[in-house]
Amino acid sequence: MHIGFDAKRYFHNNTGLGNYSRTLVNGLARLYPQNQYTLFNPKPANNYTVPQGMPLSEAQPQNWLYKSLPSFWRSRGIVDDLKKARVDIYHGLSHELPVGIASSGVQSVVTVHDLIFERYPKQYGAYEVYMHRKKIRYACAHANHVIAISKQTAADLHNLYGVPEEKISVCYQSCDPVFARRHSEIKKELILEAYGLPSQFLLYVGSLIERKNLLGILQGMHEAGEALHLPLVVVGAGKAYRKKVNAYMDNKGLGKNVFFLADNPEVPATFNIRRTENLSALYQAATALVYPSYFEGFGIPVLEALWSRIPVITANTSCLPEAGGAGALYIDPASTAEMAAALVRIQDDAEMRQALVNKGWQHAQNFSLEKCCASVMEVYEQLLA
Structure with a gap:
């Protein structure tokens, strides 16, 4: 053939x-x-x-x-x-x-x-x-x-x-098989050091556009207040929507709790997050992926997270339950209250995180x-x- x-x-x-x-x-x-x-x-x-x-x-x-x-x-x-x-x-x-x-x-x-x-x-x-x-x-x-x-x-x-x-x-x-391979702690630490990131964080991966709902995460962070200690690391870029996000962050004083990797152009090529091996190491270093998109054709970051053995917060809409299966915590992407509660819960409940990881790994086998x-x-x- x-x-x-x-x-x-x-x-x-x-x-x-x-x-x-x-x-x-x-x-x-x-x-x-x-x-x-x-x-x-x-x-x-x-x-x-x-x-x-x-x-x-x-x-x-x-x-x-x-x-x-x-x-x-x-x-x-x-x-x-x-x-x-x-x-x-x-x-x-x-x-x-x-x-x-x-x-x-x-x-x-x-x-x-x-x-x-x-x-x-x-x-x-x-x-x-x-x-x-x-x-x-x-x-x-x-x-x-x-x-x-x-x-x-x-x-x-x-x-x-x-x-x-x-x-x-x-x-x-x-997704690329590299997401399923375990990175060394040294590799993960080098990525975090290159971007000046803390050792624990929530992760968002995706374009900065209205539909993918980064603003919904930030609104949930603000509502969670002092109950949420984890910052957010953002992988992705955008223009018009980024301005809207920046305005909200400035208004609510969230700037110190959000890291935009696209704002770090001086990072050595060895650690460039566009390289899949580096992105997969960042996934594995994260506490959880947060991906509350209103609508997707599939939602590949959810699958990348499952292969990376981290839990996921995602939307209960479109195909995202197909991608996440039992390895995700589902919310209404329009509900700030649900987002805030999910962020705090994923941070505080280690037993639940591990249960999601285990179920997510099993679900990911459907997408080998x-x-x-x-x-x-x-x-x-x-x-x-």
């Missing part, structure tokens, strides 16, 4: 879609080495390269037109290259498929991560919403099969876009790399059966 991938995010994105692409593709190549895998990359990359020793190869546009217009190659011109390479299945890893794929003779699969822009359009530009909608509708209409990364996304595809249920498979995503890759491989095999 020869499988081709839309590898734009694999090579050029260092956050969610990139992590999904690299984890899945590298996992498939390692676990199913009898197949051939080609990464179709629209332009040269500096950040990521193809791992050695696996049946993976990279393909880029060859003629001057497509080299000059890599987006055009990715959206249209790539189809001829797929046929020339004798690709059996082409997998669009991030919502998109090229025009003409349906009549090419190449089977196609598309992964849709979420339809959040349909629920929260004001958090996107009008043109961005239009393009997301156009690309995803096209991909779902022309793909031979659609992969949704959660039951929530599968339901949204069916209910909002009318994609037939039998055309959709839920294939959960995994082996299971996630097997579910995707089953989709491929059924298409070629």
